[in-house]
Amino acid sequence: xxxxxxxxxxxxxxxxxxxxxxxxxxxxxxxxxxxxxxxxxxxxxxxxxxxxxxxxxxxxxxxxxxxxxxxxxxxxxxxxxxxxxxxxxxxxxxxxxxxxxxxxxxxxxxxxxxxxxxxxxxxxxxxxxxxxxxxxxxxxxxxxxxxxxxxxxx
Amino acid sequence: xxxxxxxxxxxxxxxxxxxxxxxxxxxxxxxxxxxxxxxxxxxxxxxxxxxxxxxxxxxxxxxxxxxxxxxxxxxxxxxxxxxxxxxxxxxxxxxxxxxxxxxxxxxxxxxxxxxxxxxxxxxxxxxxxxxxxxxxxxxxxxxxxxxxxxxxxx
Numbered sequence: 001x002x003x004x005x006x007x008x009x010x011x012x013x014x015x016x017x018x019x020x021x022x023x024x025x026x027x028x029x030x031x032x033x034x035x036x037x038x039x040x041x042x043x044x045x046x047x048x049x050x051x052x053x054x055x056x057x058x059x060x061x062x063x064x065x066x067x068x069x070x071x072x073x074x075x076x077x078x079x080x081x082x083x084x085x086x087x088x089x090x091x092x093x094x095x096x097x098x099x100x101x102x103x104x105x106x107x108x109x110x111x112x113x114x115x116x117x118x119x120x121x122x123x124x125x126x127x128x129x130x131x132x133x134x135x136x137x138x139x140x141x142x143x144x145x146x147x148x149x150x151x152x153x154x
Numbered sequence: 155x156x157x158x159x160x161x162x163x164x165x166x167x168x169x170x171x172x173x174x175x176x177x178x179x180x181x182x183x184x185x186x187x188x189x190x191x192x193x194x195x196x197x198x199x200x201x202x203x204x205x206x207x208x209x210x211x212x213x214x215x216x217x218x219x220x221x222x223x224x225x226x227x228x229x230x231x232x233x234x235x236x237x238x239x240x241x242x243x244x245x246x247x248x249x250x251x252x253x254x255x256x257x258x259x260x261x262x263x264x265x266x267x268x269x270x271x272x273x274x275x276x277x278x279x280x281x282x283x284x285x286x287x288x289x290x291x292x293x294x295x296x297x298x299x300x301x302x303x304x305x306x307x308x
Contacts, residue, residue, distance in 0.1 A: 003210055003276065004156040005247045024290065036246060037238075038222035044235030047296035050289040051238075054208070054249055056157055068192035081198030084191075084205075084264075084280040087287075092190060093159045095208055095279045097251050099289050110238075114290070122157065125249045126238040131293055132303025133241075135204040135253050135283055136178065136268070142201035149286025 007122035008036050011055070015118050018059055018089075022152075023116040030115075030123050032108050039107030046105050050129035053115055055096045056122045057089040065090050078144035099129055161276035162190050165209070169272050172213055172243075176306075177270040184269075184277050186262050193261030200259045204283035207269055209250050210276045211243040219244050232298035253283055 014028030030053070032041065045051065066083045073088075083091050100112035110126065117123075168182030184207070186195065199205065220237045227242075237245050254266035264280065271277075 002158040002160050003212075003278075004158055005249070006156050008246050036221065040223035040234075041221060041236040041238050043223045044233060044239040044296065047235075047294070048239065048299075049292060049294035052251060054247075054251060058157075067190065067195060069194035069197045079198060080194075081201075082195040084195050085198040085202065085282050087281050087284065091279065092162050093208075093278050095159070097206060097208060097279075097281065099287060101289070101291060124157075124247050125245065125251075127241050127251065128239050128295065128299065129289055129293070130241065130295060130299055130303055132300070132306055133253060134288075135255070137255060138203060139283070139285055140201070140203035141282065141284060142198065145202075145282065145284055146286075149284055152286055 005124055006036060007033065007124060009033055009123045011115065011117045011119055011121040011123065013119060014115065018118055024114045026115065027103055027111060027113045028115055030110050030112065030126065034108060042105050042107060042110060045102060045110060045128065048102055048128040050099055051102050051110070051112065052097060052099050052127045052129055053112065053123060054125040055117050056124060057094040057096055058122055059118065060090045060094050062094070065092055065094065067092060072144060072148060159278055160190060161187065161278060163187055163277045165269065165271045165273055165275040165277065167273060168269065172272055178268045180269065181257055181265060181267045182269055184264050184266065184280065188262060196259050196261060196264060199256060199264060199282065202256055202282040204253055205256050205264070205266065206251060206253050206281045206283055207266065207277060208279035209271050210278060211248040211250055212276055213272065214244045214248050216248070219246055219248065221246060226298060226302060
């Protein structure tokens with residue numbers, strides 16, 4: 001049973017090609033579809049420093065999606081883990097969720113930094129980042145994930 | 155131009171009816187669709203304390219979705235803000251993203267606490283929570299959002 005979603009907007013600018021790391025240096029615009037959203041949909045976003053962007057990794061070939069387990073980034077020195085235990089883009093439904101710094105906002109657009117999506121990427125949602133929804137209690141993650149992220153923002 | 159997504163699983167247990175607050179007390183299971191995911195898709199998730207669940211607020215009538223601005227929770231003492239500046243469920247594409255505590259994981263299922271989704275909700279994705287993707291730099295949010303969250307976990 002499928003569910004149809006519609007892009008509320010698209011990424012404009014930023015990188016033209018997919019690369020793994022260094023997205024923190026990238027700023028891009030999200031232009032919203034005036035047929036789906038009123039200009040007021042972004043009203044008050046400027047009160048937030050960060051947003052969560054929900055988007056589709058549409059450059060990923062659906063036939064290359066991983067549905068089981070594999071080594072993250074192909075690193076055989078890291079354990080094989082399931083696709084739901086990693087954030088790789090070739091995942092079922094190809095949905096990305098990224099917390100970005102909000103650089104600017106106006107009627108029909110926002111500018112964000114740190115979005116790991118290339119020019120033209122369809123956007124499904126933008127949500128404000130609320131600190132009250134941060135993880136509660138002790139936070140734990142495996143060593144391979146810490147190693148991966150150590151290189152991410154370089 | 156629509157994009158078709160397919161639920162990778164469904165929420166089992168937890169609340170039967172939609173309510174606004176207090177979800178931190180709720181534990182539910184997500185059962186994955188064996189036709190879409192191999193049992194190994196959850197391998198290694200038990201190394202993480204928290205996951206992000208991407209799901210569809212499917213009880214929301216698509217015709218009641220807000221596409222402009224309104225007062226969060228109907229509170230007229232809070233400012234009118236755009237639907238992209240709030241996390242209300244009646245939003246374009248009706249997609250929810252929630253960080254939950256992972257209580258348990260096995261082949262084809264996970265148990266989570268704090269998921270604001272009722273029994274039967276379709277799930278589009280599960281991602282591990284990586285601390286390296288936390289917001290970078292100063293975090294800022296408006297007063298109404300701080301007030302709203304102050305009551306959320308009670």
